[in-house]
Amino acid sequence: MNILKNTAIVFFCLCSIPLAQADNYDELYKASGWPVQVEHFDSALQMMQNQYKDMLPPVFYQSVVGFSSQRFEPTAMNQRGLSALKQSLVNPNPALVFFDSALGKKIVKAETEATTAENLQKNQQGVPVIKISNERKVLFKELAAAIPYRQATVDVSTSLTSTMGDTVDSLFPGMGLGSSIKQITPTKAQIQQQVDAHLNDILVYVYRDLTDQELQQFIVFAKSTEGKEYYQSAQKIIMASLNK
Numbered sequence: 001m002n003i004l005k006n007t008a009i010v011f012f013c014l015c016s017i018p019l020a021q022a023d024n025y026d027e028l029y030k031a032s033g034w035p036v037q038v039e040h041f042d043s044a045l046q047m048m049q050n051q052y053k054d055m056l057p058p059v060f061y062q063s064v065v066g067f068s069s070q071r072f073e074p075t076a077m078n079q080r081g082l083s084a085l086k087q088s089l090v091n092p093n094p095a096l097v098f099f100d101s102a103l104g105k106k107i108v109k110a111e112t113e114a115t116t117a118e119n120l121q122k123n124q125q126g127v128p129v130i131k132i133s134n135e136r137k138v139l140f141k142e143l144a145a146a147i148p149y150r151q152a153t154v155d156v157s158t159s160l161t162s163t164m165g166d167t168v169d170s171l172f173p174g175m176g177l178g179s180s181i182k183q184i185t186p187t188k189a190q191i192q193q194q195v196d197a198h199l200n201d202i203l204v205y206v207y208r209d210l211t212d213q214e215l216q217q218f219i220v221f222a223k224s225t226e227g228k229e230y231y232q233s234a235q236k237i238i239m240a241s242l243n244k
Helices: 002-031 034-051 058-071 074-088 093-100 102-114 117-122 134-146 149-171 177-183 188-206 212-223 225-241
Strands: none
Touching: 002 034, 002 074, 002 093, 002 102, 034 058, 034 074, 034 102, 034 117, 034 149, 034 225, 074 225, 093 102, 093 225, 102 188, 102 212, 134 188, 134 212, 149 188, 149 225, 212 225
């Protein structure tokens, strides 16, 4: 009887591992701030759509807004992002432990606050330049090298800036409306140049409340095997969410 009971317990534990791991993927997705970032992307998309309101006839504008909003519908973006996380990250537990820690929560809070509609509008002309020590500059250089911020920023920015012109071209081909929009929209190369010129200032601004010790701990995680695996997965989350 005890053998049967013990076997049943082992079988139950083995069967529960995939479910527990699946739950941890969900928890990691939330703990690392992805649902909030999707909300903020949606707000940024609406801001972008409003900028082109006077450039298109009302009927065309409503069609374009509806099409681009459907492409970046938040629930679908989260579903694609979570699916990409599950497919690309073998073990979510180490990253979940990090982002569930006090430091991890502080990092996510800093990242999500930086992308609110209010802050994006306030910093349209660039973030405030914060003077820091040479030692702190070295830390931010290490952080930028450890995490693919540049690629992520370029991918998100180009998705936002190109969506109106691309949508117009796909809905109303041959009318030249998309071309006129693209003439006032920065190209991917221009966005890359802007990111290269200002990435360090952006990182210093976003993580300005982290102490040097906290930055060092952040870098240690980012450089670890588990950290590298997570941030490689994060890039796939971004690409999947953006339908790229």
